[in-house]
Amino acid sequence: MNLTHLDQNDRPNMVDVGDKEVTKRVAVASGIIKMSQEAYDLIASNQAKKGPVLQTAVIAAIQGAKQTSTLIPMCHPLMLTSIKCDIEHLEDLPGFKLIVTAKLSGKTGVEMEALTGVSIGLLTIYDMIKAVDKSMIITDIMLDKKSGGKSGEYVRG
Amino acid sequence: MNLTHLDQNDRPNMVDVGDKEVTKRVAVASGIIKMSQEAYDLIASNQAKKGPVLQTAVIAAIQGAKQTSTLIPMCHPLMLTSIKCDIEHLEDLPGFKLIVTAKLSGKTGVEMEALTGVSIGLLTIYDMIKAVDKSMIITDIMLDKKSGGKSGEYVRG
Amino acid sequence: MNLTHLDQNDRPNMVDVGDKEVTKRVAVASGIIKMSQEAYDLIASNQAKKGPVLQTAVIAAIQGAKQTSTLIPMCHPLMLTSIKCDIEHLEDLPGFKLIVTAKLSGKTGVEMEALTGVSIGLLTIYDMIKAVDKSMIITDIMLDKKSGGKSGEYVRG
Amino acid sequence: MNLTHLDQNDRPNMVDVGDKEVTKRVAVASGIIKMSQEAYDLIASNQAKKGPVLQTAVIAAIQGAKQTSTLIPMCHPLMLTSIKCDIEHLEDLPGFKLIVTAKLSGKTGVEMEALTGVSIGLLTIYDMIKAVDKSMIITDIMLDKKSGGKSGEYVRG
Amino acid sequence: MNLTHLDQNDRPNMVDVGDKEVTKRVAVASGIIKMSQEAYDLIASNQAKKGPVLQTAVIAAIQGAKQTSTLIPMCHPLMLTSIKCDIEHLEDLPGFKLIVTAKLSGKTGVEMEALTGVSIGLLTIYDMIKAVDKSMIITDIMLDKKSGGKSGEYVRG
Amino acid sequence: MNLTHLDQNDRPNMVDVGDKEVTKRVAVASGIIKMSQEAYDLIASNQAKKGPVLQTAVIAAIQGAKQTSTLIPMCHPLMLTSIKCDIEHLEDLPGFKLIVTAKLSGKTGVEMEALTGVSIGLLTIYDMIKAVDKSMIITDIMLDKKSGGKSGEYVRG
Numbered sequence: 001m002n003l004t005h006l007d008q009n010d011r012p013n014m015v016d017v018g019d020k021e022v023t024k025r026v027a028v029a030s031g032i033i034k035m036s037q038e039a040y041d042l043i044a045s046n047q048a049k050k051g052p053v054l055q056t057a058v059i060a061a062i063q064g065a066k067q068t069s070t071l072i073p074m075c076h077p078l079m080l081t082s083i084k085c086d087i088e089h090l091e092d093l094p095g096f097k098l099i100v101t102a103k104l105s106g107k108t109g110v111e112m113e114a115l116t117g118v119s120i121g122l123l124t125i126y127d128m129i130k131a132v133d134k135s136m137i138i139t140d141i142m143l144d145k146k147s148g149g150k151s152g153e154y155v156r157g
Numbered sequence: 158m159n160l161t162h163l164d165q166n167d168r169p170n171m172v173d174v175g176d177k178e179v180t181k182r183v184a185v186a187s188g189i190i191k192m193s194q195e196a197y198d199l200i201a202s203n204q205a206k207k208g209p210v211l212q213t214a215v216i217a218a219i220q221g222a223k224q225t226s227t228l229i230p231m232c233h234p235l236m237l238t239s240i241k242c243d244i245e246h247l248e249d250l251p252g253f254k255l256i257v258t259a260k261l262s263g264k265t266g267v268e269m270e271a272l273t274g275v276s277i278g279l280l281t282i283y284d285m286i287k288a289v290d291k292s293m294i295i296t297d298i299m300l301d302k303k304s305g306g307k308s309g310e311y312v313r314g
Numbered sequence: 315m316n317l318t319h320l321d322q323n324d325r326p327n328m329v330d331v332g333d334k335e336v337t338k339r340v341a342v343a344s345g346i347i348k349m350s351q352e353a354y355d356l357i358a359s360n361q362a363k364k365g366p367v368l369q370t371a372v373i374a375a376i377q378g379a380k381q382t383s384t385l386i387p388m389c390h391p392l393m394l395t396s397i398k399c400d401i402e403h404l405e406d407l408p409g410f411k412l413i414v415t416a417k418l419s420g421k422t423g424v425e426m427e428a429l430t431g432v433s434i435g436l437l438t439i440y441d442m443i444k445a446v447d448k449s450m451i452i453t454d455i456m457l458d459k460k461s462g463g464k465s466g467e468y469v470r471g
Numbered sequence: 472m473n474l475t476h477l478d479q480n481d482r483p484n485m486v487d488v489g490d491k492e493v494t495k496r497v498a499v500a501s502g503i504i505k506m507s508q509e510a511y512d513l514i515a516s517n518q519a520k521k522g523p524v525l526q527t528a529v530i531a532a533i534q535g536a537k538q539t540s541t542l543i544p545m546c547h548p549l550m551l552t553s554i555k556c557d558i559e560h561l562e563d564l565p566g567f568k569l570i571v572t573a574k575l576s577g578k579t580g581v582e583m584e585a586l587t588g589v590s591i592g593l594l595t596i597y598d599m600i601k602a603v604d605k606s607m608i609i610t611d612i613m614l615d616k617k618s619g620g621k622s623g624e625y626v627r628g
Numbered sequence: 629m630n631l632t633h634l635d636q637n638d639r640p641n642m643v644d645v646g647d648k649e650v651t652k653r654v655a656v657a658s659g660i661i662k663m664s665q666e667a668y669d670l671i672a673s674n675q676a677k678k679g680p681v682l683q684t685a686v687i688a689a690i691q692g693a694k695q696t697s698t699l700i701p702m703c704h705p706l707m708l709t710s711i712k713c714d715i716e717h718l719e720d721l722p723g724f725k726l727i728v729t730a731k732l733s734g735k736t737g738v739e740m741e742a743l744t745g746v747s748i749g750l751l752t753i754y755d756m757i758k759a760v761d762k763s764m765i766i767t768d769i770m771l772d773k774k775s776g777g778k779s780g781e782y783v784r785g
Numbered sequence: 786m787n788l789t790h791l792d793q794n795d796r797p798n799m800v801d802v803g804d805k806e807v808t809k810r811v812a813v814a815s816g817i818i819k820m821s822q823e824a825y826d827l828i829a830s831n832q833a834k835k836g837p838v839l840q841t842a843v844i845a846a847i848q849g850a851k852q853t854s855t856l857i858p859m860c861h862p863l864m865l866t867s868i869k870c871d872i873e874h875l876e877d878l879p880g881f882k883l884i885v886t887a888k889l890s891g892k893t894g895v896e897m898e899a900l901t902g903v904s905i906g907l908l909t910i911y912d913m914i915k916a917v918d919k920s921m922i923i924t925d926i927m928l929d930k931k932s933g934g935k936s937g938e939y940v941r942g
Contacts, residue, residue, distance in 0.1 A: 239801035
């Protein structure tokens with residue numbers, strides 16, 4: 001099996017998707033940020049009022065997803081038709097889970113867009129609360145499911 | 158304790174660092190990508206030859222770190238003086254650990270630059286090997302240490 | 315009536331246009347910059363010779379329109395097929411009116427692209443003449459007309 | 472009097488600020504968006520709950536201000552030390568006024584950064600409410616005051 | 629004959645390609661960097677081991693090609709379906725030739741994307757070896773061939 | 786002699802300039818575009834009137850120079866204090882020579898900014914006249930001189 005991003009001279013390339021079919025593609029990715037109780041309470045109670053930490057993270061996730069082909073060298077430029085974010089409050093951890101759903105009618109999948117959105121959103125939470133807790137950990141960034149395209153459906157087992 | 162990125166009306170702002178001193182600042186962050194044995198072997202053996210997956214990740218990490226203030230809404234634009242990447246082969250996991258060190262002589266810290274570099278670098282590894290393994294997990298993105306500035310030295314315990 | 319950019323949890327999202335039809339879409343927007351007689355004369359007479367202030371503004375408007383989805387958080391990335399700029403000399407104001415026409419064959423409208431082009435173009439005029447007049451005012455940025463898409467034709471009354 | 476952005480051949484250039492002093496510079500700019508009562512009420516009541524339209528606009532204004540030197544051709548890249556946004560509810564208009572304050576210790580002023588932030592923030596409000604009201608007008612974008620640098624203090628009369 | 633990027637008032641515009649057909653388009657461009665024997669040997673022998681100068685150049689070429697519509701004012705945003713790079717070792721010059729192939733299914737050609745990729749890739753080689761040789765010359769950047777679109781096939785004579 | 790952009794593991798890095806002195810740095814670079822008589826006449830006569838091809842190229846060169854650290858992977862972000870462009874009409878070639886002068890008070894040189902500006906400016910000329918002549922060649926992109934920094938003055942022999 002070969003890595004599709006490396007050509008026969010082991011030079012990176014942006015793989016040719018010109019002959020792929022245009023299909024509806026959806027990818028859902030998620031990730032978690034773990035933090036101290038103090039940091040969690042500040043964000044959660046603040047969100048009860050106006051929630052700007054989490055809303056800033058959502059906006060950053062959406063804008064980050066749109067920058068995927070600029071950031072990840074071998075990614076194709078895509079015209080995303082939808083980006084949607086959800087946040088779960090993980091009181092027991094404590095921390096937050098960010099879920100990003102990206103959609104496209106196109107020739108290549110949107111896994112990287114969903115994963116990049118998750119990463120940028122979680123980094124934004126880190127940035128906005130780091131004065132309180134520098135030891136936060138971003139973890140469990142993964143693809144939850146994808147559909148569309150030749151490789152078909154993937155659902156994390 | 159207040160979140161420094163929220164003003165008195167709970168609106169996000171980019172905090173004023175105009176009166177902070179210019180000091181030498183260093184931040185080291187790291188993160189891990191876990192993968193299947195097959196994916197690991199393909200990257201590792203390829204690196205034994207020319208290693209373009211990991212080198213592409215290093216380049217993406219450096220370029221991503223430079224985009225931090227574009228990606229993270231409340232981050233200040235900074236003139237990084239150095240970005241350095243190291244990669245550890247974690248044969249037993251299996252997977253790879255990416256460590257990014259960012260430096261600056263400036264008025265605010267470079268934690269976010271190091272963390273953003275780590276995130277983009279690991280996403281790049283994911284992208285280049287995802288045809289082989291979609292279940293990879295990016296995890297343990299954290300600040301290892303920082304120095305410089307009023308808050309002084311931080312070393313993860 | 316609901317705001318389409320806010321989901322049921324009042325979190326911003328990038329609305330799903332995946333099921334919209336691809337139609338030809340055109341949007342025309344305009345805006346005005348008012349200035350002192352001295353500033354106006356410098357630009358107008360200079361344009362009589364080589365006109366670089368207005369031409370720089372036109373180029374900035376075109377490049378700015380292409381950055382719309384990067385700048386406006388909930389905007390979709392689009393593949394504009396045409397951007398055209400016109401400038402009217404408003405001798406009596408005195409000032410200039412910038413009109414930007416954006417076109418697309420796609421699933422969502424190009425109003426924001428036209429409006430963003432107008433804004434960036436007028437800011438560029440401000441920048442290039444601000445040494446002479448800091449009191450200039452950018453005003454009357456509005457959508458003049460649009461066509462295409464489900465909501466059909468709009469012409470300012 | 473000459474335009475400083477045009478050299479002796481009437482070609483645009485980025486003026487040399489190398490010999491200017493580093494001083495603390497502050498600029499305050501503002502602008503207004505006028506809208507229908509229905510659009511105003513939707514934003515205002517929504518903000519009473521969670522306010523994401525205005526908070527999204529604030530975030531876009533901050534990120535837009537950081538892109539000034541990319542958007543405005545003759546602007547110098549700057550390392551802003553602070554960006555702060557305020558929004559006034561203009562119930563009688565009805566509409567909203569966005570005020571952006573930008574700060575820098577540097578060799579050139581930050582008027583364009585404040586003005587660009589205002590423009591992008593107001594465009595974002597337009598984008599998020601345009602499904603309800605396409606006839607909104609962005610107006611009165613102006614410099615309110617500036618300080619620092621050789622040209623000294625400016626306060627709109 | 630008229631220049632298509634200038635409208636009837638000699639103002640630049642982004643030409644309307646809305647009515648053009650979607651066809652498969654391919655462009656191949658190339659360019660050369662000439663250098664001292666010492667610089668050449670360092671790159672070539674290093675490439676024999678791990679080759680990061682040339683691989684960094686390839687990655688930069690790919691990422692640069694994706695930025696074409698941001699960099700070249702009148703270029704349309706495009707969704708490239710493939711970018712591929714080749715490097716020839718010109719031992720006798722000495723120097724290197726970089727060849728970039730860009731592909732698209734779209735309404736306008738990809739010559740500028742291929743040429744921009746070549747330019748950015750060669751500049752990256754310059755950057756990475758300039759400590760050894762400042763007198764390098766980048767030369768012979770040209771379109772080798774293109775196909776697709778109304779103007780049909782072009783092959784350099 | 787080692788390449789400064791490769792660390793001991795042959796991984797690219799952004800070299801540490803933190804301990805370098807802040808000095809005034811100037812770099813002058815140039816390049817040439819050769820074209821058919823027809824293409825040359827169209828640009829030159831047009832410039833006699835309003836010159837937008839060359840002025841668009843100048844603006845693109847300035848904006849491109851500001852993007853250098855985004856485009857060239859190992860380049861440091863810099864705060865250029867000046868960018869100036871000159872164009873020579875080479876009637877006999879025929880073609881045009883673009884000269885870009887970049888200035889900075891900083892810790893690292895601005896050669897790459899001047900060279901990138903030249904490249905983007907010449908590509909812009911190519912783009913705007915390519916409907917008339919696809920066989921144009923961009924050539925002789927080189928550093929003409931630099932001053933400032935530890936390595937001192939360089940003047941092409």
